[in-house]
Amino acid sequence: MAKNKKTRATIPGPLAAKALFFSDRTCCVCRVKGKSVQVHHIDEDPSNNRIENLGVLCLECHTETQVSGGFRRKLDAEQVILYRNDWFVLVARERAANLGRLPDTNPSSDLIELELATSIAEIYREREEYELLALHYMEVGNDELRDKYIELAINQGIEDEALISFRATQGKLSLVPKNVIRRRIKDLEVENAFFSLGRLYRETVNMKRRSKQPAKEQNWR
């Protein structure tokens, strides 16, 4: 218990908050929702407070990292990293899906600072999660990388919803095939998703207006 107390005390609050946020306050190994969790130093060095070294674990799984001897193979650092990276990606995917992939007008740049952004992007890149990378660079406000990963994600194959949302963010909704827009409208009607439907109508109407007024093109960039 003394050890847990010490660990918690040494992780700066904002950093622990980020580790918890990206893990959805859920143990990255057993992934049981609602269990109490703690932020664990993966390499057991309490002074190594880099985000790459932090993993969110429940008390049981944390105990598994401490076992020694016997036949049980302990939960070692390499395993925790694999579980943690995999969990980060799943949480991010679920968040993206729940948001309806709404392009964020206020990038949460205070949440994603440089070091964290780099390590998150690294995890996504390693796993060729191009859609998450595109969303990630959208959030940190890097349009060049956003566009690069949007193209890669589209080549990889993405859902209609994501395609439309990405192209809308780029101001290139006209690149979305008409049949995709029609299919998406039909899906939204079936789901009674009036908010999203209204939004899509607005976007496509704006697109038509824009294409009729090429002189005002610079206004929507």
Ligand SMILES: [Zn+2]
């Ligand atoms: Zn656990």
